[in-house]
Amino acid sequence: MNAPRSQSWLLAALLLLCACTPTPEPRLRMGTIPWPGSEPLFLGQQLGLIPAQRVHLIEYRSSAQLLRAFRNGAIDAVSASLEEVLSLEQFGHEPRVVLVLDASHGADCLMVRPGMASLSGLAGQRIGSEESLLGMYMLTRVLERAGLRREDVRLEFSPLETHVEAWQRGELDAVVTFEPYCQRLASVGAHKLFDSSSIPGEIVDVLVVRKDFLQAWPHQVDALLRGWFAALAWKQQHPEEAIQRMAGRLGLEPRRLHEALSGVRFMDAPAQRTLLTGARPGLQDTIERMGELLRHHQLLPGNPGQTESARMLDAAPLLRVSP
């Protein structure tokens, strides 16, 4: 009787010993850029819904910087648009789309000088844009609508932050950009001639996680997803307070932020499942259409008609978090 009891005491002592320090797990390093669609992440972290010891948010200044960091392995996850996801896949970075963060429904815009009434007026104008695939895609869609070719306009590539100043200096006639810069430009007299509400479902931001991280630390990803849904729910329940909390970071007044956010559609769990799961996930169609388009315009290497791999979508974390 006694001997086994004392042995189990010893065992308990040993277990206690290994319980001293929890296994150190690397935090999910997630890069963001200033974009209203990413705000619920910061709101979640502020509220403790996305635990800081599991998810580390990095605030990059531009999508170029963000993607560079992802490509270099400095971060494990990014909030990226579909075009960027396709590009990452193309270059073998093994991105895994685990969540649709938002769909731009007006938050991506073409801001022009007040005098310009139609898209055809863009011919020969100086159009500012970020040197990114998203910017190129948006520009391509705008030019398509205007019936112009790229040669018909003067493209000025510069970082997003510099556009407002360049506008004020009169160096640009039009800018392809997105919130919060649309609002900022509007505040200095630009007006919106075209936005993403005209091309619904095309500008989609997704949460991309590197494949190896997802395999090694799936729980960190789950924590992020869980926090994301919790933050959205909180935002739903406390719209005013949420706006107040989010406004400072993007440098917008609450009213402007509200407007900016109105151009962004967030997806709840059922919508996520429609997009990510099933025999033919909804997002797969969008990705393929996007790929075809990008290749058509030679924005993505490869021949038009090439099918995109379905392996980019990984609904497992979503199913774990919201079964």
Added chain:
Amino acid sequence: MRALVPAQRAGWHRLVSMRVLVPLLLIAYACFFGLYTLRRDVAHRELQVEEHVRQDITLRMTHLQGTLEYLLRTGQLEAVREELAELGSNPDLTVGLLLDDQRTVLASTRLALIGQPVWEAWPELIRPEALARMKAARVRMSGDVRVSEDGSRVEGYYPLQLSPESQGPRVGLLYLQHDLSQLKAAQRYRAEHSALRSSLLLVLIAGLLGLFFHFALGRRVRRLASVARQLAAGELNARARLRGVDELGTLGRAFDDMAERLSQDQEALRRSEASFRTLIERSPDAIFVHRERTLLFANPAAVTLLGYAREEELRGLAVEELLMPGEQDPLAETSMPGAAREVRFRHRGGQQVLGEVVTFSIPFDGQPAVVSIARDVTERKQVQEKLRTTDRMVSLGTLAAGVAHELNNPISYVLSNLRFAVDELGEAGEAGKPLSDEQAQEVQQALREALEGGERMRNIVHDLRSFSRREDEHLGPVDIHAVLDSCASLARSVIRHRAQLVKEYGEVPRVLANESRLGQLFLNLLVNAGQAIPEGDAKGHSVRVTTARVDAMWVVVSVQDTGVGIPPENLQRLFKPFFTTKPVGVGTGLGLSICHGIVTAMGGRIEVSSEVGKGTTFRVYMPVAEKSEQATRGAKSTG
């Protein structure tokens, strides 16, 4: 209750057994050693982390200082902000701030802080010590990277030239705060992990050691213990038969040898015990073992002696119950071991059984006890008594002829004298004439002689009577000369034709003896002396009877003859019963043995010396009566 105690102790016993104790000690050692090294290792690793991060931050800030100063000089604020944002990819970097000379945040890893005054953006930086370090960095224009006092973080302060020096000294500040807790936790985890691994390894070794003890030692030790218990319980054929050439194997073989020897010894002991038991049970002598006057054991002979049917009936009886009343502790151990005593036992039927008893002490059942060995001498005593009588009769027979002869002579002359007197008186009566004086004198003479003859015959008859008085065994003062005279006259007929009897009486007191017995003794000695001398030369031989006083206590009577003598080899056996050199029919062989018995019974002793061809001398020592008489009288008066 009693059965419970060993059961409870069994658990602890298992704990202190080698196969558990040694591994337990090893585990305890592993735990203590593990904890000790863990503490040291953790401290060491934490120091390493601090030093490493401090160096890393110094390097990074030095690099940033140059880059940022260049970008600021060229007015690329956006690039500066990107540089700082880039830092954010390190999860342990709590914050990175670039302050201008007005302490407003120019760039940060956190977007929300940009443009805010420092006291709002990062209140920690307006604490006095932080301000002092900022000031020092600005004044000295050198970076300062330190580990905080609690070791939880590393903070770096670097001064930054905000604009070309030509435009005036605008100095900003780059501040990085690096959290160490995660890195330290990781190191601690690794240290614990390695300690755990080594502990588990030791536990494994302990387990193997336990198994080793169990199989190599424990099982064999238990086998040995079980066999030892079997041996203790009497199973002498149990053997351990341990294998192995180690110490335990050797011990096992030695143990088996011991068991073998024990078994043999036990068998020998059993056999010897059986022999002794048979010996005791078949012994014709009665054997009693008793302790503190209680009988513990009696053999069948003892049971028979006392008339019982079974030994169990005797066992436990008090010793007194076995004896005739009045026996004074006769079964107690005597001061003379081996000396026999006569004891009167009481037969179950009440009659007396006479035993000759030897008593000594032995250990019985591990405790001292007394053994009494008794021989039934009742019959022997009776036979002896009969023999003594027979011997006397034989002596009388021997004497008969002599006595007849002795009587014949006086009878013949008494008769002839009486016949002469009758004739003389008859003749005178017939003649009617009175006896002449001469005749009267002759008749008177004849009658006187006849009277003398009658006197003599009466004396002879008296002597015979006193000699054959057998019922009286009483000891008393005896005039030894009177006894000797009687004997001499009785033995005269035997001696007369062979030797001259010479009496040399000294001044001796009366001796303590039985007159009749004493007479038998001396008659025997005198007849023997006479018979030792061949007939024919009566003048040349003599039988000399001498009395003398030895000392106050003793009187000695010597009977010396000049006969054939006794060879020395026969002297030893002289007093043994049935020893005789005489022809068959002459003697019984009991004479001298009875003499010896008579003398010793009366408290005297008898000695013999002899020379072949010269003669033999018997000396009889008898105690002086006076003193004993007084003592006897005293005893009687007190009795």
